[in-house]
Amino acid sequence: MQNILNYPFFYNLYQKLIGSNKYLEKLTNEFIKPYENCEIFEIGCATGNIIPYLQAHHKIHYTGDDISAKYIIFATKKYYKYTFLCQFLDHETKLRKNFDIIFMDGVLSENNDKCVINIFDFIKNHSNETTRIIISDTNYKNAQKIGVWDVIKKIYYSHKKNSYMRTKEEFILLMEKYFNIEKTTIINNPYYIPYEKIIFECTMIK
Numbered sequence: 025m026q027n028i029l030n031y032p033f034f035y036n037l038y039q040k041l042i043g044s045n046k047y048l049e050k051l052t053n054e055f056i057k058p059y060e061n062c063e064i065f066e067i068g069c070a071t072g073n074i075i076p077y078l079q080a081h082h083k084i085h086y087t088g089d090d091i092s093a094k095y096i097i098f099a100t101k102k103y104y105k106y107t108f109l110c111q112f113l114d115h116e117t118k119l120r121k122n123f124d125i126i127f128m129d130g131v132l133s134e135n136n137d138k139c140v141i142n143i144f145d146f147i148k149n150h151s152n153e154t155t156r157i158i159i160s161d162t163n164y165k166n167a168q169k170i171g172v173w174d175v176i177k178k179i180y181y182s183h184k185k186n187s188y189m190r191t192k193e194e195f196i197l198l199m200e201k202y203f204n205i206e207k208t209t210i211i212n213n214p215y216y217i218p219y220e221k222i223i224f225e226c227t228m229i230k
């Protein structure tokens with residue numbers, strides 16, 4: 025398992041098996057809520073699996089970023105009309121525009137606190153008062169309570185060098201200096217495997 029998920033084919037297969045597409049559709053329709061001609065930025069887009077849902081009802085302008093060159097090469101070929109960047113996104117990442125919607129799913133739990141703050145600085149530099157910021161990640165505390173957490177962690181995170189799981193309170197502690205957290209939602213069993221997600225809908229404190 026160590027490196028297999030670094031390959032787009034196996035990553036996508038695994039995502040299909042756990043039912044992650046169902047969650048990405050829900051995340052899009054109920055939280056990201058794309059609208060006609062909106063400028064969207066996704067942090068940690070991997071192979072771009074959410075794009076079919078984002079573009080299902082509206083014309084969108086999408087930019088995705090991921091550290092993995094393999095994922096970005098795959099996404100660029102499959103979704104050629106959109107823009108992809110391959111870099112470790114942080115405060116030094118400078119783009120020429122602001123976005124209407126900035127979102128990420130499962131990214132903060134791969135970044136230590138300092139890197140998370142750097143990601144927040146990127147968001148700050150590329151948003152305005154109306155930008156919708158959607159942060160979705162594992163709700164660690166409750167996932168532990170489910171009891172199969174160790175199994176999930178072994179399978180899903182075996183290919184990651186670092187994982188920084190956080191509780192709701194730990195997320196909020198990091199986020200509160202940057203964001204107005206307008207709504208927090210916990211989703212039980214978003215996948216076919218026992219799991220719990222937390223979604224923050226925010227705007228930037230300017």
Ligand SMILES: C[S@@+](CC[C@H](N)C(=O)[O-])C[C@H]1O[C@@H](n2cnc3c(N)ncnc32)[C@H](O)[C@@H]1O
Nearest residue numbers: 068069070090091092111112113129130131134
């Ligand atoms: C758990 S995956 C989720 C991928 C995708 N959002 C999805 O839901 O299918 C997290 C992704 O974030 C990327 N990532 C983590 N930290 C990053 C950073 N600082 N800059 C860019 N990409 C990052 C990883 O390479 C990985 O592909």
